[in-house]
Amino acid sequence: MSEQHRARQRLERLLGPTGPELSCDECFAVLDRHVEAVLSGRQADEAFPGMREHLIGCPACAEDHASLVELLHHEERA
Amino acid sequence: MVDPSRAAAEADAPVALDVESRHWLGALRGNGAARDDAILRLHELMVRAARFEIHRRTRGVSDLAAEEADILALETADDAVVAVLARLDDFRGESRFTTWAYKFALLGAGVRLRRRAWRGREVPLDHNDWPLLADTGASPAEEAETYALLGELRTAVEEVLTPHQREVFVTLIGHGVPIDVLAERLSTTRSALYKTLHDARRKLRAHLVEAGFIPLAGEGADR
Ligand SMILES: [Zn+2]
Numbered sequence: 001m002s003e004q005h006r007a008r009q010r011l012e013r014l015l016g017p018t019g020p021e022l023s024c025d026e027c028f029a030v031l032d033r034h035v036e037a038v039l040s041g042r043q044a045d046e047a048f049p050g051m052r053e054h055l056i057g058c059p060a061c062a063e064d065h066a067s068l069v070e071l072l073h074h075e076e077r078a
Numbered sequence: 079m080v081d082p083s084r085a086a087a088e089a090d091a092p093v094a095l096d097v098e099s100r101h102w103l104g105a106l107r108g109n110g111a112a113r114d115d116a117i118l119r120l121h122e123l124m125v126r127a128a129r130f131e132i133h134r135r136t137r138g139v140s141d142l143a144a145e146e147a148d149i150l151a152l153e154t155a156d157d158a159v160v161a162v163l164a165r166l167d168d169f170r171g172e173s174r175f176t177t178w179a180y181k182f183a184l185l186g187a188g189v190r191l192r193r194r195a196w197r198g199r200e201v202p203l204d205h206n207d208w209p210l211l212a213d214t215g216a217s218p219a220e221e222a223e224t225y226a227l228l229g230e231l232r233t234a235v236e237e238v239l240t241p242h243q244r245e246v247f248v249t250l251i252g253h254g255v256p257i258d259v260l261a262e263r264l265s266t267t268r269s270a271l272y273k274t275l276h277d278a279r280r281k282l283r284a285h286l287v288e289a290g291f292i293p294l295a296g297e298g299a300d301r
Contacts, residue, residue, distance in 0.1 A: 007223030008292055011231060014251050015104040015286075016279040024269035031181050056271055058278075060188070060257045067184045071130050072177065 021053035027061045035068045095277050099175035104293040106166060120162060123176060124155035127183035142194075150190055158183040201263050202253045203245055227291060234285045243278035250275055 022030075030048050037044035045052045055062040095103065105116030128151040136142045142150075161182045169178050215268075235244055249255045250271070261268050286292045 003217065003219040003223045004219050007227050010224055011227045011286075011292060014231065014279075015283045015292075016276070018283070021276070022270045024267075027187065028181065029168075034204070036173045036177055057276070058257070060192070060268060064185055064188055066179070067131050067134065067188065068181055070134060071127060071169040071180055071184065074130060075176075 015055040022029040022050040095171040124158040128154035131187035154186040247278040
């Protein structure tokens with residue numbers, strides 16, 4: 001991979017995802033369903049268009065998503 | 079942004095509530111002692127989720143005393159119970175009730191912890207200094223390339239963004255200020271700020287593509 005390519009990738013991260021994405025409110029509205037779909041191995045991203053893109057672009061919603069995944073994992077083990 | 083009705087496509091078919099979720103809904107929508115009892119159990123559930131989140135986010139960080147963590151968990155749980163009861167009609171049984179309820183406690187705890195970490199710190203709104211972009215770990219050649227591209231990005235930030243878009247982009251992306259912290263300082267919401275960030279990113283990307291600094295991304299980048 002060229003230096004130029006790598007540098008571009010870093011810039012791309014700052015510029016966020018390119019596809020259509022959910023807003024934070026829309027993301028929160030489907031968070032529980034998306035997480036359950038992920039954990040049950042269903043096609044979560046296909047079922048919720050724009051969700052994956054939003055989680056890439058929005059660190060706060062991505063953290064909330066990861067928290068719910070971990071909490072459900074934790075509950076299963078308990 | 080995506081049409082939310084598309085995201086809700088999975089909800090089109092009527093959903094049969096699982097037994098536990100039905101019990102929760104029945105009790106919380108009922109009245110008398112059964113409802114009071116359900117609210118108490120809901121509160122316990124919210125405390126548990128809040129404690130989990132606080133523990134998870136402060137692992138290895140000892141600056142949060144046990145007493146303060148308890149207060150934080152209780153405040154979070156109180157607010158989460160209010161939010162859950164106010165939005166009970168939003169729950170359509172497409173997930174388990176507890177999963178649905180948990181997200182209110184996790185969001186509340188996350189927002190509180192992010193804001194707590196920035197309590198007393200000034201939120202930098204200065205767009206000349208972008209510490210987050212002075213990244214390390216790259217080779218000198220990559221640094222040079224990155225530096226050149228970031229120079230273009232800075233120029234674009236100055237030239238194509240509105241003052242509000244510039245403030246939001248530089249604070250969130252250049253300085254890494256958590257979105258919930260900036261939302262509090264500007265008396266707005268996470269979703270409204272993200273919309274501004276989203277618009278700013280689109281304008282910057284379009285400008286950089288047009289100037290030939292980055293390739294045109296896949297289709298659908300036009301929204
Ligand atoms: Zn978000």
